[in-house]
Amino acid sequence: MLRVARCTEITPFLKDQLEYEFWSQSSNPLMDQNTLEILYHSGFLNAIPTNVFNLSNQFWKCFQKLLEESKIGYNGKIQILSIIANDFEYEELQKNLK
Numbered sequence: 001m002l003r004v005a006r007c008t009e010i011t012p013f014l015k016d017q018l019e020y021e022f023w024s025q026s027s028n029p030l031m032d033q034n035t036l037e038i039l040y041h042s043g044f045l046n047a048i049p050t051n052v053f054n055l056s057n058q059f060w061k062c063f064q065k066l067l068e069e070s071k072i073g074y075n076g077k078i079q080i081l082s083i084i085a086n087d088f089e090y091e092e093l094q095k096n097l098k
Contacts, residue, residue, distance in 0.1 A: 002023045005025065006025060007023040007024060007025045008023065008024050008025075008026075008029035009021060009022070009023055010022050010023065010024045010029050010030075010032050010033035010036060011036075012033055012036045012037040012040055013040070022036055055092075055096060058087070058088075059088075062087045062088075
């Protein structure tokens with residue numbers, strides 16, 4: 001559809017690295033693509049959105065802390081889900097588990 005509008009894809013990443021695409025309607029799309037590459041390699045563009053990265057870090061830190069501090073329960077298992085659920089809002093868990 002964007003090609004019909006005379007746009008050129010300028011995404012500087014591989015398709016499996018990023019769910020987003022960048023398009024340009026410039027007469028010189030290579031210049032736009034080079035700018036995106038420079039921004040990406042300078043750390044200004046992230047292949048993983050910051051909010052996803054932060055949630056993932058928060059989850060794994062919580063999980064690590066849980067394993068370090070928890071004792072094994074009566075059935076020989078650590079009760080993980082209830083402890084992790086305390087560190088996240090219910091709506092946030094539901095949204096990210098879809």
